[in-house]
Amino acid sequence: MDSLPRVKMADVARTAGVSVATVSKVVNGRYGVSQRTLERVQEVIADLGYEASLGARSLRSYRTNVLGILVAEFEPFSAELLKGAGSAVAATGYELLAYSGGGGGSAEVGWERRYLSRLSGTLIDGAIIVTPTVIEARPGVPVVAVDPHAGPTGMPTVDSDNLAGAVLATQHLLDLGHRRIAFLGGRPDLASARLREEGFRRAMSAAGVAVDETLVGMGDYRRGAAQEPARAMLDRADPPTAVFAANDLSALAVLDVARDLGLSVPSELSVIGFDNVPESALSTPPLTTVAQPLQDMGAAALHLLVDLIAGTDVTTHRRLPTSLVPRASTAPPRP
Amino acid sequence: MDSLPRVKMADVARTAGVSVATVSKVVNGRYGVSQRTLERVQEVIADLGYEASLGARSLRSYRTNVLGILVAEFEPFSAELLKGAGSAVAATGYELLAYSGGGGGSAEVGWERRYLSRLSGTLIDGAIIVTPTVIEARPGVPVVAVDPHAGPTGMPTVDSDNLAGAVLATQHLLDLGHRRIAFLGGRPDLASARLREEGFRRAMSAAGVAVDETLVGMGDYRRGAAQEPARAMLDRADPPTAVFAANDLSALAVLDVARDLGLSVPSELSVIGFDNVPESALSTPPLTTVAQPLQDMGAAALHLLVDLIAGTDVTTHRRLPTSLVPRASTAPPRP
DNA sequence: CTGAAAGCGCTAACAA
DNA sequence: TTGTTAGCGCTTTCAG
Numbered sequence: 001m002d003s004l005p006r007v008k009m010a011d012v013a014r015t016a017g018v019s020v021a022t023v024s025k026v027v028n029g030r031y032g033v034s035q036r037t038l039e040r041v042q043e044v045i046a047d048l049g050y051e052a053s054l055g056a057r058s059l060r061s062y063r064t065n066v067l068g069i070l071v072a073e074f075e076p077f078s079a080e081l082l083k084g085a086g087s088a089v090a091a092t093g094y095e096l097l098a099y100s101g102g103g104g105g106s107a108e109v110g111w112e113r114r115y116l117s118r119l120s121g122t123l124i125d126g127a128i129i130v131t132p133t134v135i136e137a138r139p140g141v142p143v144v145a146v147d148p149h150a151g152p153t154g155m156p157t158v159d160s161d162n163l164a165g166a167v168l169a170t171q172h173l174l175d176l177g178h179r180r181i182a183f184l185g186g187r188p189d190l191a192s193a194r195l196r197e198e199g200f201r202r203a204m205s206a207a208g209v210a211v212d213e214t215l216v217g218m219g220d221y222r223r224g225a226a227q228e229p230a231r232a233m234l235d236r237a238d239p240p241t242a243v244f245a246a247n248d249l250s251a252l253a254v255l256d257v258a259r260d261l262g263l264s265v266p267s268e269l270s271v272i273g274f275d276n277v278p279e280s281a282l283s284t285p286p287l288t289t290v291a292q293p294l295q296d297m298g299a300a301a302l303h304l305l306v307d308l309i310a311g312t313d314v315t316t317h318r319r320l321p322t323s324l325v326p327r328a329s330t331a332p333p334r335p
Numbered sequence: 336m337d338s339l340p341r342v343k344m345a346d347v348a349r350t351a352g353v354s355v356a357t358v359s360k361v362v363n364g365r366y367g368v369s370q371r372t373l374e375r376v377q378e379v380i381a382d383l384g385y386e387a388s389l390g391a392r393s394l395r396s397y398r399t400n401v402l403g404i405l406v407a408e409f410e411p412f413s414a415e416l417l418k419g420a421g422s423a424v425a426a427t428g429y430e431l432l433a434y435s436g437g438g439g440g441s442a443e444v445g446w447e448r449r450y451l452s453r454l455s456g457t458l459i460d461g462a463i464i465v466t467p468t469v470i471e472a473r474p475g476v477p478v479v480a481v482d483p484h485a486g487p488t489g490m491p492t493v494d495s496d497n498l499a500g501a502v503l504a505t506q507h508l509l510d511l512g513h514r515r516i517a518f519l520g521g522r523p524d525l526a527s528a529r530l531r532e533e534g535f536r537r538a539m540s541a542a543g544v545a546v547d548e549t550l551v552g553m554g555d556y557r558r559g560a561a562q563e564p565a566r567a568m569l570d571r572a573d574p575p576t577a578v579f580a581a582n583d584l585s586a587l588a589v590l591d592v593a594r595d596l597g598l599s600v601p602s603e604l605s606v607i608g609f610d611n612v613p614e615s616a617l618s619t620p621p622l623t624t625v626a627q628p629l630q631d632m633g634a635a636a637l638h639l640l641v642d643l644i645a646g647t648d649v650t651t652h653r654r655l656p657t658s659l660v661p662r663a664s665t666a667p668p669r670p
Numbered sequence: 671c672t673g674a675a676a677g678c679g680c681t682a683a684c685a686a
Numbered sequence: 687t688t689g690t691t692a693g694c695g696c697t698t699t700c701a702g
Contacts, residue, residue: 006456006475008695019673024697032671051449055390055457056695059678074421074431079414082433086409090437096409098433100421114386121341122390122679140341278613343679354689359681369687391679394694457695 007048016044027052058122067305068124069098070115071131076248076277077294078130081146084298085128092306097124110134116143126309128301133190142308144301149190156308158301158318160292162192165322166199166244169272169290172324173242174207177332178270182215182233182240184226184250193221196246196274215240219250226253234261234269241333242270248280251287255329266331276325285328293320342383351379362387393457402640403459404433404633405450406466411583411612412629413465416481419633420463427641432459445469451478461644463636468525477643479636484525491643493636493653495627497527500657501534501579504607504625507659508577509542512667513605517550517568517575519561519585528556531581531609550575554585561588569596569604576668577605583615584608586622590664601666611660620663628655 009027013020018037025033026041033041044050058064069085071078082098089096099115112132120127120140127141133149144156173181183200186193197216204211217233219226226245230253233240245251251273255265263269265285273280276291300318307313344362348355353372360368361376368376379385393399404420406413417433424431434450447467455462455475462476468484479491508516518535521528532551539546552568554561561580565588568575580586586608590600598604600620608615611626635653642648 006452006695008456010695020696021673021675021698022671025672028697030698034671037671049448049452051452053457053695054453055393056678057697058390059394059680059695060697062678074417074433076418079418082409082417083411083414086435089435093437095434095436098409098417098435099430100424100433101430113384117341117384117386118389121343122388278617281616282613341679345679355680356682356689356691357687360688363681365682367687372687388679391694392681394679394696395681397694 006053007050009050009052012041012044012048012050015048016041054123062121064123064125065094066097066124067094067302068115068119068127069096070112070119070127070129071098071100072111074098074100076279077275080277080294081128081130081298081301084295084300085302086298087295088299088302092302094125094306116140126305128298128305142305144305144308146297146301147192149192154316156304156316158297158304158320159192160297160320161322162195163199163202165274165290165292166196167203168199168322168324169244169274170200170203171207172288172326172330173244173270173272174203174209176242176270176330178240178242179209180212180215180238180240180242180333181209182217182243183211184217184219184230184233184243184245184254186219186221186246186250188218190221193246200244212240219246219253221247221249223249223253223256226250227257230254230257231261234258234263239263239269242272242330245271245273248273248275248277248287248289251289251329252279252283255283255287266329268334270330270333272330281327283329288327288330289325291323291325293322296320341388342385344385344387347376347379347383347385350383351376389458397456399458399460400429401432401459402429402637403454403462404431405447405454405462405464406433406435407446409433409435411614412610415612415629416463416465416633416636419630419635420637421633422630423634423637427637429460429641451475461640463633463640477640479640479643481632481636482527484527489651491639491651493632493639493655494527495632495655496657497530498534498537500609500625500627501531502538503534503657503659504579504609505535505538506542507623507661507665508579508605508607509538509544511577511605511665513575513577514544515547515550515573515575515577515668516544517552517578518546519552519554519565519568519578519580519589521554521556521581521585523553525556528581535579547575554581554588556582556584558584558588558591561585562592565589565592566596569593569598574598574604577607577665580606580608582608583610583612583622583624586624586664587614587618590618590622601664603669605665605668607665615660616662618664623662623665624660626658626660628657631655 009020009023013023112129127143129145131147147159185197217229243254245254251271254271258265258269273287273289276289280287280289344355344358348358447464462478464480466482467480482494520532552564578589580589586606589606593600593604608622608624611624615622615624
C-alpha cells in the first residue's frame with residue numbers, strides 16, 4: 001500500500017518535453033496546439049494515467065462539470081433520490097458528487113448551508129439539496145431543493161403531492177370501514193408533515209368522521225423517535241383500529257410497537273405509511289403506503305438543475321403525483 | 336436566484352480587521368491567537384456564514400477529513416453499500432463524498448482509476464471503491480475495495496462469501512426437488528461470477544446431479560443484457576424447472592422472460608437470485624435470493640478504511656457471510 | 671504555436 | 687500574538 005504521489009500536470013509536461021500550459025491546452029481541448037505536440041502529449045497522458053485534480057482545476061476555472069447532491073444522511077429516502085438523479089445524469093455529460101456529513105445523531109441544523117459553502121464556488125456547478133430545513137436566500141450556485149421542509153420558497157423546488165397523498169391514505173382506511181383512525185405525524189415545522197396532517201383531517205371531515213384529538217400524535221419521521229407516541233396511542237383502553245403514520249419509518253415504528261403489544265397487524269390494527277421506500281415492502285407484514293415517485297423526483301431535480309445552469313428553464317416548481325400502494329398491513333376492522 | 340459570490344476568507348479577514356493567516360488559524364484551531372481576536376473572528380465568521388472551500392483547502396493541506404466512495408453508477412447495489420457506509424461514518428468524525436460519473440450505458444472500463452486520480456491527492460483522505468474491475472497497483476491514497484471483480488489482490492478488500500452463497504442457493508433448489516436446474520451466470524472475468532458458478536457446480540455434483548451445459552447461460556449482471564440468454568434457456572422443448580441467476584437483476588430478467596413466455600412462477604418455474612437488493616422483494620412474485628449483507632459490507636469497508644488511514648489495522652480482507660432469503664419465487668417442481 | 675507568469679482560496683513556515 | 691510570504695496544481699492571458 002505504498003501511496004505513490006499522484007501524477008500531476010508538471011510530470012506530464014516534463015515527460016513530453018513541453019510546458020504545463022501546453023498540457024493544459026491539450027487536456028481542455030483548446031486551440032493553438034500543433035498536431036504533433038497534441039499527439040505526443042496525449043500519448044504521455046495515457047502512459048502516465050494522468051487525470052486532472054478536481055480540486056486544483058476548480059480553483060481556477062469555476063466550471064467543473066460536476067453536480068452536487070447534498071444530503072443530511074444517506075438513508076433510504078435520499079438513497080432513492082440518488083438513484084433517480086444518478087440515472088438522469090448519464091445523458092447530461094455531468095458527473096455526480098453526493099455529499100453528506102456524519103448525519104446520524106449529530107445532524108445539526110444548517111448542514112445544507114455549510115455543505116453548500118464548502119462545495120460551491122469551487123467543485124460543483126450546481127446543487128440539489130435534499131429536504132433542507134433552512135433555505136439559503138442566495139446560494140453561490142444554482143440550487144434545486146427536493147422536498148424542502150419549509151415549503152416552496154423562492155427556490156426552484158421538486159416535491160410530491162403530499163396533500164392528495166394523505167387524502168388517499170385516509171380514504172383507503174375509511175373505505176375499509178375504519179372510523180377510529182389515529183394519525184402519527186411529523187414535526188409541525190415541516191411543510192410535508194403539515195400537509196399530510198391536513199390531508200388526513202380533510203378526508204376525515206369529508207367523510208363526516210370526527211377526529212379524536214387524543215389519537216393525533218407527533219413523531220419526527222425517525223423510527224426511534226416515533227416509538228413513544230405510537231405506544232401512547234395504542235396502549236390504552238380504547239385504541240384506534242387503524243393508524244396513518246406520516247412516513248414509512250414512523251409506520252415501521254408502529255409495527256414494532258404493535259408487535260410488542262401483541263397486536264396483530266392487520267387483523268387487529270391496520271397501519272399505513274407514506275413514502276414507499278424499499279424498506280416498506282420488506283417489513284412483516286409488508287406495509288401499505290402512499291408512494292412518492294422518489295426516483296422520478298431525483299431525476300426531475302437533476303433535469304431542473306441542468307436547465308437552470310443552462311438558463312433554458314425558469315420552472316420554479318415541479319410537483320409529482322402520489323399514489324396508493326396497497327400491501328398487507330391494512331384490512332377491514334374487526335366486526 | 337442571484338448567485339452572490341461566496342464569502343471567502345479574505346472577506347472575513349477584512350471585516351474582522353485581521354489578516355487571512357489569522358482567520359486561518361482560528362478556523363483550524365491553531366495556537367497563537369489572542370482570546371479577543373479569536374472571539375472577534377468567530378463572530379464575523381458566524382455573521383457572514385463563512386465556510387472554507389473544500390477545494391482550496393485540500394490543495395494545500397493534504398488532510399480534508401473527507402472519505403470518498405467511488406461507484407460506477409448509483410444503482411441498488413451501491414446504494415445499499417452507501418447506506419451502510421453512511422451510518423458507519425457518523426461516529427468517525429469524517430464526512431462522506433460519493434462520486435459517480437454518468438455511468439449508465441457509457442460505464443467505461445477504468446472509471447475507478449480516473450475517479451481516484453481526480454479526487455485523491457486532493458479532496459479525499461481515502462477511498463472505498465465499489466466493484467472495481469481494474470485494480471490500481473499504487474493509488475495515491477489509502478483504498479479499500481468492495482467486491483472487487485478481480486478477486487482479492489494486494490489491496491484491502493471487503494466481500495461476501497460468494498461460494499457458500501451459491502451452494503446455498505443451489506441446495507435450496509435441490510432440496511425442493513429440482514433436478515433440471517439452469518444457471519444464468521455473469522461475465523466470467525469477474526471473480527464473484529466465477530465463484531457463484533463454481534458453487535453451483537459443486538452443489539450439483541455433491542448431490543450427484545449432472546449439469547446440463549446447454550442450461551448454463553451467460554449474462555453480465557444487468558437486467559437488459561440477461562433477457563436474451565434467459566429466453567434461450569426457457570424457450571425450448573425441454574426447459575429447466577428452476578433457474579439460479581447469478582444476481583438479482585438477472586433473476587428479475589428471468590422473471591420478465593417467464594412472464595413473457597406465459598410461464599407461471601413458481602408453479603412452472605422456480606427462480607432464485609443473489610444479492611438481496613431491496614428491489615428483489617418488490618417483484619412479482621417476490622424473489623427468493625441469497626443475501627449479501629450489503630449495508631454491513633459498506634460499514635465494514637468504511638471502518639477498515641479509517642483504520643488504514645490511522646495505521647491501526649493491517650487487516651487485508653474481510654469476508655462476510657451470505658444467507659438464504661426464501662420468498663415466493665421458488666417451489667417444488669410440478670410432479 | 672508555445673511558454674512564462676500571474677493568480678484561484680487557502681495553509682504553513684517564518685518574521686516582525 | 688500577528689502579518690508576510692510562499693506555494694498547492696491548475697488555467698489563462700499575453701509575450702515571444
